[in-house]
Amino acid sequence: MAILACAKCHCFENAELLNDRLECIGCAGEDWTPLARSSLAKSCADHLKHLYAAYRLRVIRRWSGLDDTQMRLRSAA
Numbered sequence: 001m002a003i004l005a006c007a008k009c010h011c012f013e014n015a016e017l018l019n020d021r022l023e024c025i026g027c028a029g030e031d032w033t034p035l036a037r038s039s040l041a042k043s044c045a046d047h048l049k050h051l052y053a054a055y056r057l058r059v060i061r062r063w064s065g066l067d068d069t070q071m072r073l074r075s076a077a
Contacts, residue, residue, distance in 0.1 A: 001016075
């Protein structure tokens, strides 16, 4: 596992979890996609874990075709 520094904030992260501009999820924002298909659990940056959780939810919503309201109704049931 290679560890690199983010090009913007210089935090250390698994190289597979940086984007094509070598930015971490915190710096890249909503358009972030990892360089490689990798487990998000490989992150070594604890301060980014909540952003990976939000990314997982966005991916699940996209795959399921549900919007936010439908997801809330489904999780409440």
